[in-house]
Amino acid sequence: MSKTKKVHLIGNAHIDPVWLWRWQAGYAEIKATFRSALDRMKEFPDFIFTSACAAYYKWVEENAPEMFEEIKQRITEGRWVIVGGWWLQPDCNIPSGESFVRQGLYSQRYFNEKFGIMAKTGYNVDSFGHNGMLPQILKKSGMDYYVFMRPGDHEKDLPGNLFWWESADGSRVMAYKIPFSYGNWSEKHSDDPLRHKTLEVKKLAEEQGYDMMNFYGVGNHGGGPTIANINTILKMQAEESGEQYVFSSPNRYFEEIRGEYEQNQYLLNLPVIKDDLQHHASGCYSAHSKTKKLNRKAEHRLITAEKFATISYELFNPSCPDLSDLQPKLGSAWEKVLFNQFHDIMGGCSIKEAYEDAEEFYGQALTIGAEVLNFAVQTISWNINTMGDATFSISKDKDWMLWEMGERGVPFVVFNPLAWEVNVPVQVHKSVRGITDEEGNPLEIQSVRASQTNAKDKWDTLFIGRIPAMGYRVYWLYLDKSFNVLKVEHQDNQLDKGNQSNQQNSYNDKNSDGDKYNKSKACNECNQDTVNILHNVKVTDNSILENAYLLVEFDKHTGYIKKMYDKVNQVEVLSGYGAVPIVIDEFDSDTWAHGIFEFRNEIARFSDARIQVIENGPIRAKIRVISCYNASELQQDFILYSDRKELE
Template structure:
């Protein structure tokens, strides 16, 4: 008898007399938490073995489990057990759900990470079991980004199961079953687990009896079917013999209120869409539980951001290299990198609430990800740079002038700059050699500045060359750096910058500091006189959160200011003509923070590079930005978009930027955006946003025991960066291009390769992509899963309807595409005939 027949007979017999409780047997498996991944690996196998045994003992029992990584572990380590699972899947007794590689944190990863969770997870299910899941499944994740419905739906996951936030944490979510809608209009039918996804223990009858009776009461109150999840979880385990017998017995006792059946999430959603075709719609992020998790472990959060950027750049450059050379896209290597990165996005790991040893393992895995990405990027780019025709010297190479360069007779050192972005990059790069002159590929003079290098090698070899570049979208450009060639044009170059001990200024902006506190006291746009700052900005605040546990359970804000960094010391690090840098050192207790403020001569934003020696236990570091705007609103980035947040002082989590928008005292509209390089938490109240840099509870201190035995998180030295991006725009949509690009460029620099003289077939400048609309950008360019084409993913980021022309000149491909606001589109370009077709996110 098949499970479909069992379910059919059950429903036929029950009819519409009473509502049903769909019992979902599962085991929540944390591969890492209060244990290392090796223990999680063993627990997956033990749990799967137990579930298979239960199927032999109870013919109606069905097991549900999410996480492609777990199935791969079993496939590799116990192929025989994996074959048993395949048989049970074919019988529909075992139901793989989720369609993702792992159950990740659902706020911190970038949009492409969520897409790859689905691509790799769903493709694994399709290859091993012959189907893709239709149920997204992140039952323990602490919140859910508002753009996920689009990503889920376009990955085949039209239903979604979650538990957090619960009704006490977010009472605006309608009922337990609703349509969750993202800003583009995509919807997924979503179920919020009302009690719990699993249980810690399986030995007592009362645990499951209580849950089932509560579910029966809820079914009666709501007058609708519900799912009830059972099985020992977190450290695996799943349904036990006693559990199943208890549920069967209690099910008989509550028969007048509800009927129970062993079921699956897919079955539940299928039945509910028939009985309740119209559901309430919720159109916002599902937030938020455990706000402390979004500032724990700065290193893993920045490591995740860096890994994402590195893998995406390696993919783009590998495709570009394949178009320009004989380079073969390294699909297996990069997939290994993605699987490692996606594993480290597990919610308890990326959320910073696991044991200390787990983070040593995670750092090692991030190291592998970085190594894979950098190796593949370097291979791809050096295939290109080696084929560029730099043979302008037309004589034998030699290091007669400098031991680190091949320059001969003032012919210039070829330096190739690669742009990883889908728009033209206009910014600055450095070369570690101190040069006298810089020219572009046509011999045109380029101004430069000698700055302090990142090394000391004898008395004189500690200087580097900073110079401006303009690089085509997803392309490259060759510059020539000269060691001794004269530079007469520099005499006529006008220096528009000015720096003092307490201010930096260029032709667009004036940044002033309070000499008493070290804070930013003023940020003015010269053209309009718009003042963005009110009070003391960019100042370190020390927050007392000693009453909190690692998660921040029961908290929704961190606002107990214990003190402020002070005792400032100012020093000028760089002094024009292209860039100025003012260093501000402040202290608090035994802690010290160094902030380097960079402003370029043509810059419309300020980059801040920070380093902090943090020694404050059970405290949090925030950096505040009060703005001189009336009734400002706060905007925070989502994956592929943005939303608005309340001025309530609660701890929030975004993506790569947060912005304040409001009127100055003269009624003019302004925006101050602040981009980050991996610390996504912030709060907003009274026209002030506070970035949360880090916090230092004990590792994995569940419910705040604080017995002093466990080390504190984030003690020591940390680096971070942010950018201040001011604007005068009246309409926020028109400024999202500059905000978005500024945030992306803060997180991903161009790649610079110092070359030699050689003949080649490639030109000195080359572009790789052209997108006609600035508000449409490409988030991914890679080889397709089936290796028959290329995947180009684009999205609209400003909330505008856009008709766009996209061109890939090296392929001779040009096509038009229409985007609705915040729409995400995936295009597959055939290698064979260059035909373009739109596919979903899992490339089907």
């Protein structure tokens, strides 16, 4: 190359707000690190500081407003550069797509409101892996570039440190993989590790044919660029002619790269990666499962709460002014969830006390979500006309829980937050004799064990509800009024015509209980037969689940599935035992599973099982398997519905 390659020195401080310390320590460290960066700017006029994570700025704004104003001034000068555009640096695999969107929405909105700018560069330097759809979310959040460090060179082979990263929809960001480390650390011991690492990055730049970035500064527990770091850079600048080592930022680096794009042959042929950037620390995706469960629960609740709060607001805001207060509450709850998605929290690799704090944050978010959701659906349901044209007073003369008057029934409203119609089991927390839809059509019901035991009051009622997309449906409960529900044959497209007659004979041979399974006329358009199936489900011999589609048999000693027969396709699904709980030896693995890419060292299996029939139709059947390994017990519940082709 005719032109000597340049190294952009990126002064930063990787700050884990939680890791081997709790968030309160992280809170203090952020303020101290930001103060240090501001001091360096006073001492060294060429120094530039790069920092991400909107949550950190909000903490400083709330607790150190004078410092916050000083940061605003430095941002205006261009010496304090905001990157990231997300609330913090989350795990980039586990959160839902909606959470990634919220990371961008809440952060970019905050940066725009407080500083009049939005981040241009995505920035997750320590996250353990990066799912392949992030380019789309980054682009739609206003970011054209992305900086990361993991996975390492030994974990994923990449064509270079600079490339286009493209998601499945065609969205692209220019991505840069940080070489060696995001701080002062260098692989080789040296009296001046920053100098050594900078020279190594310079060598890489010459080899790969383009300028590169070298990140420096004390990290993890904050700290940032030190006086010694900056003096090293100034000394290296004095030793070299030209601008080979420059104080810079990711924004400047990418802008310069794009500026020379057409003149640099390598850049014209910049590789395109259409893939996840994986895998690093695979052990983190099973560590501390409770946090992962709470994350998903909180995500779903807040999304559902916001949907129905929005509907309620649009329908009833003039008559219900309190609805306008719900959005700030939801925003506060989302900030707690986004914070807990920090990679060291979500990855299960922080200290025990940190997870006690995380549970408190999830508790706040879940409580707010529950309150907002309840307020919204109560507002909607209270405005549904379930009285018709009748006018009468209500009184609890018949039952201490339900408000049934005579035999009019009790309205029971079921909501669906999803964008498609669902056919789902609904559990009524009361034992009733009958249930109908809004048109009076009786539904099949099943008594199931309730969570409470109050003398004889220990049963709930299960039915299958069909609920419209993003809507609700009213059902009617009857304490004493029962109905005869006729079994209806359901049409189902099955195998190719040529296999149908053989299947019919085989099924009749295997199905001794007389369940009806009859062919109807062929579907010419799809070249398949349509058959009528009577939906039933049952347990036999205390160890066999069966409906019109599946027969599942459990080994009475081990509790394993020893037979799963697909009746429709006449296929034995398993070649051996299924649902076998195994014990894996992970003694040689740390929390992150560094250097480990599979877990296959099986040392034992749970066995010596007790099998219990928990439910036995007509809507669903449930078998519970309780198996043992030494002093440990494992409980597995297997559920088969009368109308479904899969085992839960």
